[in-house]
Amino acid sequence: MAIGDDDLENRMSAKHHHHRGIGSKGGDRTGFGPPPRPAPLVYGGDDALLSSSPQWTSWLVPMFVVANVIVFVVTMFVNNCPAHSHGPNRRCVATFLGRLSFEPLRNNPLFGPSSRTLDKLGSLEWDKVVEKHEGWRLLTCIWLHAGVIHLAANMLSLVFIGIRLEQQFGFVRIGVIYLLSGIGGSVLSSLFIRNSISVGASGALFGLLGSMLSELLTNWTIYSNKIAALLTLLFVIAINLAIGILPHVDNFAHVGGFLTGFLLGFVLLARPQFKWLARENMPQGRRLTSKYKPYQYLLWLLSLALLVLGFVMALVLLFKGEDGNDHCRWCRYLRCIPTSRWNCDDV
Template sequence: MFKKKPSTLVSTLRKSKDKSNSLLPSTVERSEVRRGGKVYEPPVVDSSTGIYIHNISESASTSSEDSTSNIPYSSFPLTILLILIEAILVTIPFITCTIAPFSINPMFGPYPTTLDAWGAKNAYKMIVDGEWERLITPIFLHAGLIHFVSNVVIQMDQCKQYESEWGSLLYGVIYVCSGVCGNLMSSVFKPGVLGVGASGAIMGVLGARVGEGLVKFNDSDGGIVDLSDTVCSIIVVMALSFVPFVDWPAHLGGAVSGVSLGIVFFSWLSWKGGKYKRRHKCKCFSIFVGIATFLGITTCISMLFLVNWSQYEELDDVCGHFEAYYAQFGEEFVCECDGNRAADYWNKYNNNDD
């Protein structure tokens, strides 16, 4: 065996270091490698230390932009359909009836009598007159143009992404069920107030996203990253909770039911598919939340039948109700935009065609 002299060994090491420095510059830089026809960017390398540097903020922003943009329209057909229905139901009252004054409806929309004629949440008519469809119809109505635009912005910014990830069926179930639960809670806590809006259903979708993030908390980083945008959207929707004809119980009920549905559905899916860890805990958690949600809905329905509805009898005549209400403030309410006005318009339109 031949042994190299120390000086020779040192010179050899220096030469190898010089070669590595020629391959790795002294400054931090990023190289691009093409793999499979796509550009792959490896992590940043600091050649002085040989340590890989991962730019977390840059990758997070890139993934966020990719997740919300370039989503094909075919992946969220239900969101588009719902927006079209809402747009039609916002436009027709403008045609059949005049816009209410700002003092009556600051959302740039119709009179409350028109909203009631089109199916606004009216708890008295639901219980006494049996118009239970009013638990669903308010989901597609809006107090005015401002209310409609604010909801559409959230639907096109957040909800379309969730539908593309979850599928239209699951998205539709969460959307409708959350909206119904929101109107149910509104009927319990504000039985003497009319209410409209898709906000309760949208809050349910956002809440389901939170539920999904809770289920995947230790198993998927992606579910946690999206919660920041979701929480911001929830804050925006809650800011609209205190304008006329848009009530906070519907928003709160939709959000709570959405979180519950999200936990139940995604816990069940994770347990069934075995995709995430802690399957046994997910199963038990989903059963517990499901039972709690069922008991909550049952309690709300029971409370509806315990209310003394005779004190809200004026809601059977919405026109007279609002005339008396605005008379307290010395303001005249002209009841000219109700269901009869819309019916007269369409009868006149059909007669002209004949």
């Protein structure tokens, strides 16, 4: 998120997307008529995907939350507002916090540090990344936040979205999606934005949101209520992307993170599709079988190829100093759409 009017990076809570549960309608089997068919997977249930689908304990996402909070506290300590704020118009906010007090609201309305401090600690800035070869900022910027409001909105979103995904798919896959999506958002942001700094976990969070969509699509056949789930998820994504067109909001980080997470979801979150066999035709003691579908392999290969190609091309263009706006004239509207209430000349 760009410093300024926070995108409220409010990543709508993913409670509309609670995962999985498969149940059985039950019924005693008599000798008459066909046996009952197992109930389809209910998208939004709380049960596990059959007994063979493990449930992981979520620890990585809570650790990410703690790490972000610690980094913010360190940022405020380094910022040390009382040391450089003098005069009636330079009063720090919440002075009882001492060295951790916030910058004046006229400088940062999000109750946080100065842009100078964020730049010092690793915010995303085109000049530093390209001209001074500080590529590490593509990663460090996703751990910095512009203020308490920014931090709280992001961490609540991370808890609602990330914990459920980690419980279902494990810490390795969700950790990879989170970090690569954050970097993907940073790369796209750097390609299109040169006149401001950007911080926040918005790209990583949008990556988790994108992976939820691709996970639903690649595992389509094992869900019931799939149309309702898809429409709900698309609505949540559209609202969040629409917020990004407000001034001073880094929507390129959102889009880059979302696309990265969407492709990674096809690669990392595919499940074997269960083939329900008629019980009367099954040999005694035989277990239900499952396998990946051909379309899942196709999506896996296509997504992996697009992901690698996209990262390579974007990084080459970025470090060559190319301006993405020269190659996509309309892309500027992804970040800001001018209206009678505001213009986009300074964003």
